[in-house]
Amino acid sequence: MSASVFPADFLWGGALAANQAEGAYREGGKGLSTIDMIPHGAHRLAVKLGQEQRFTLREDEFYPSHVGIDFYHRYKEDIALMAEMGFSVFRTSIAWSRLFPRGDETQPNAQGIAFYRDVFRECQKHGIEPLVTLCHFDVPMHLVQEYGSWRNRKMVAFFTHYARSCFEAFDGLVKYWLTFNEINILLHSPFSGAGLVFEDGEHQEQVKYQAAHHELLASALATKIAHEVNPHNQVGCMLAGGSFYPWSCKPEDVWAALEKDRENLFFIDVQARGAYPAYTQRLLREKGVTLEMQPGDSEILKNSVDFVSFSYYASRCASAEMNEHNSSAANVVKSLKNPHILASEWGWGIDPLGLRITMNMMYDRYQKPLFLVENGLGAKDEFNQQGEIDDDYRISYLREHIKAMADAIEDGVPVMGYTSWGCIDLVSASTGEMSKRYGFVHVDRDDQGNGTLARTRKKSFYWYQKVIASNGADLT
Numbered sequence: 001m002s003a004s005v006f007p008a009d010f011l012w013g014g015a016l017a018a019n020q021a022e023g024a025y026r027e028g029g030k031g032l033s034t035i036d037m038i039p040h041g042a043h044r045l046a047v048k049l050g051q052e053q054r055f056t057l058r059e060d061e062f063y064p065s066h067v068g069i070d071f072y073h074r075y076k077e078d079i080a081l082m083a084e085m086g087f088s089v090f091r092t093s094i095a096w097s098r099l100f101p102r103g104d105e106t107q108p109n110a111q112g113i114a115f116y117r118d119v120f121r122e123c124q125k126h127g128i129e130p131l132v133t134l135c136h137f138d139v140p141m142h143l144v145q146e147y148g149s150w151r152n153r154k155m156v157a158f159f160t161h162y163a164r165s166c167f168e169a170f171d172g173l174v175k176y177w178l179t180f181n182e183i184n185i186l187l188h189s190p191f192s193g194a195g196l197v198f199e200d201g202e203h204q205e206q207v208k209y210q211a212a213h214h215e216l217l218a219s220a221l222a223t224k225i226a227h228e229v230n231p232h233n234q235v236g237c238m239l240a241g242g243s244f245y246p247w248s249c250k251p252e253d254v255w256a257a258l259e260k261d262r263e264n265l266f267f268i269d270v271q272a273r274g275a276y277p278a279y280t281q282r283l284l285r286e287k288g289v290t291l292e293m294q295p296g297d298s299e300i301l302k303n304s305v306d307f308v309s310f311s312y313y314a315s316r317c318a319s320a321e322m323n324e325h326n327s328s329a330a331n332v333v334k335s336l337k338n339p340h341i342l343a344s345e346w347g348w349g350i351d352p353l354g355l356r357i358t359m360n361m362m363y364d365r366y367q368k369p370l371f372l373v374e375n376g377l378g379a380k381d382e383f384n385q386q387g388e389i390d391d392d393y394r395i396s397y398l399r400e401h402i403k404a405m406a407d408a409i410e411d412g413v414p415v416m417g418y419t420s421w422g423c424i425d426l427v428s429a430s431t432g433e434m435s436k437r438y439g440f441v442h443v444d445r446d447d448q449g450n451g452t453l454a455r456t457r458k459k460s461f462y463w464y465q466k467v468i469a470s471n472g473a474d475l476t
């Protein structure tokens with residue numbers, strides 16, 4: 001076993017999110033949120049994209065988030081399993097509508113505060129540091145219906161009030177915060193990403209970039225407030241990462257890849273550097289977008305984040321000829337199929353070197369510590385005759401990606417930690433399936449909502465335990 005290249009204080013753990021794990025969608029005074037309206041099945045995509053308006057629940061549809069994996073009632077058992085693996089960090093999110101059921105109240109819901117205090121205390125009991133996302137694909141439905149969600153500037157005040165309430169209520173329990181999960185997904189999946197629903201014939205790019213401006217202001221203000229409430233708070237932005245490769249060395253393909261990267265990095269450029277990047281004017285002009293800004297906005301945006309977090313599942317690929325017909329979405333962002341890499345059962349490319357490339361690019365660009373807060377393989381798992389799950393495919397995926405992260409560290413990139421996605425199986429964000437599993441722990445529930453929700457350790461559970469115990473030196 002070679003010596004570890006990971007720093008001694010490297011944070012190892014896993015990630016879940018309220019919208020895909022908690023369930024209990026109407027308990028504890030929680031209000032309805034966007035995720036509660038997204039069904040499993042044929043309409044899912046149209047609803048997620050904001051093309052089909054869904055403001056009431058339908059009796060003939062199944063909504064996987066309503067039960068999730070019942071983390072709301074089982075968090076003690078789940079956090080104990082994480083502790084058994086040796087986690088030093090656990091990433092989760094707060095459901096905004098659990099604290100503010102409508103979103104525009106002045107006082108937070110006491111039951112919601114009590115629930116998260118219990119969760120974070122449970123983490124503390126096990127020596128696990130919570131890493132908390134304020135907004136992971138859920139917006140209170142009242143804010144969607146009454147205000148049009150992030151298209152409305154009033155959202156900045158609602159969100160910052162919510163953020164302040166969290167920083168104050170959980171002060172001393174949480175010090176690592178993320179503002180918006182995968183903020184760039186707003187462009188690709190507007191309803192699930194930001195609660196946006198479009199009218200027929202509306203200039204969608206205008207709505208999306210205006211909403212982006214509001215989220216960027218809200219994120220910057222939340223960062224400022226977090227530091228005011230407690231100077232020890234550390235706040236990160238969060239990118240759905242994965243660099244674009246040019247399809248060929250044809251200059252037009254290289255330019256296409258650069259533009260595609262910018263589309264995603266646009267958000268992080270602002271959050272990490274504190275101002276809109278130089279290419280903004282032209283980008284918006286070519287899209288026919290005019291941003292409505294108020295005096296003082298540029299000052300607000302200067303409140304940049306302390307660290308840059310990101311998810312990485314796959315690299316991407318672009319050409320000058322890329323269009324709707326020759327590309328498909330892996331983790332929502334459209335890409336050409338790269339013939340040089342393998343793909344998962346769901347068609348997501350598998351490219352560990354792409355992680356090293358992405359990390360180097362991001363550190364070169366931002367010069368801030370990175371935190372890899374999502375990574376993993378969505379795969380079908382089967383129990384063998386002994387009643388065990390031998391998920392060697394998952395171990396192999398994670399091993400290669402952890403090696404790539406170690407290479408990036410040796411390249412000189414500072415990395416704070418690693419939280420693999422869906423450390424306990426949960427509902428898939430893209431498909432609503434349970435059968436697309438990421439976890440070290442199996443959850444007995446199927447795509448139709450049948451099952452006991454019982455937890456079972458997989459082979460990868462014991463593998464990851466060893467990885468953590470050796471601080472990443474033993475990946476065998």
Ligand code: BG6
Pocket residue numbers: 017020137181182240311331374378421427428429430431436
């Ligand atoms: C990221 C999200 O996009 O990828 C998660 O932050 C999501 O919420 C994860 O679950 C994996 O995607 P999927 O569609 O396989 O669940």
